Amino acid sequence: MNVYKLTNQENKTYGECCWTPGEWKTASGEGELCGPGWLHCYESPEIAVFMNPIHAKINNPCLWLADVRGNCLRDGQLKSGYTKMRIIEKIELPIITTAQRVEIGIRCAMAVCKDDAAGWAAEAAMRAAEAGQAAAADAAVWAARRAAMRAETAAGWAAEAAMRADTVAGWVAEAAGWVGDREYNLNLKKIIRE
Numbered sequence: 001m002n003v004y005k006l007t008n009q010e011n012k013t014y015g016e017c018c019w020t021p022g023e024w025k026t027a028s029g030e031g032e033l034c035g036p037g038w039l040h041c042y043e044s045p046e047i048a049v050f051m052n053p054i055h056a057k058i059n060n061p062c063l064w065l066a067d068v069r070g071n072c073l074r075d076g077q078l079k080s081g082y083t084k085m086r087i088i089e090k091i092e093l094p095i096i097t098t099a100q101r102v103e104i105g106i107r108c109a110m111a112v113c114k115d116d117a118a119g120w121a122a123e124a125a126m127r128a129a130e131a132g133q134a135a136a137a138d139a140a141v142w143a144a145r146r147a148a149m150r151a152e153t154a155a156g157w158a159a160e161a162a163m164r165a166d167t168v169a170g171w172v173a174e175a176a177g178w179v180g181d182r183e184y185n186l187n188l189k190k191i192i193r194e
Contacts, residue, residue: 003041038081
């Protein structure tokens with residue numbers, strides 16, 4: 001099965017683990033997904049890039065097509081772990097801008113929000129962000145957050161993530177992942193690609 005793996009420019013991951021194309025690595029399959037018992041990967045290039053700020057936190061990452069075998073442990077759409085993996089070939093890294101991350105978070109909020117006011121506020125925030133009107137975007141997102149918090153806690157997190165430009169990548173990834181996987185079963189890959 002093909003998956004996607006992030007490394008740094010020296011083909012290393014957490015703990016200075018060095019990856020060589022074509023060479024299999026194995027893990028025990030014991031413990032939590034984020035522990036040393038699993039080799040980590042993603043189901044799509046977009047999810048790999050989107051989740052990087054809160055998972056691997058690799059500056060200037062390389063993206064690899066990888067092959068996996070053995071046991072699997074998944075965190076929904078967010079991340080997978082396998083007991084056997086090899087990187088195959090380096091592929092182009094998708095670019096997801098801050099504005100796109102904000103839009104992804106807002107789209108997740110809109111998808112789960114039952115309150116029309118929250119949807120309108122989120123739409124206003126998205127349009128203001130596109131137009132570069134930071135103050136208007138902040139105000140609209142704050143309104144979306146307030147309305148969304150009444151309807152759905154996760155939607156509120158996504159809207160708050162969109163508002164906080166200083167940590168937008170990690171916050172939006174965390175909020176969108178939580179909304180998409182745990183509670184509402186959104187198709188995060190589809191939302192990111194839109």
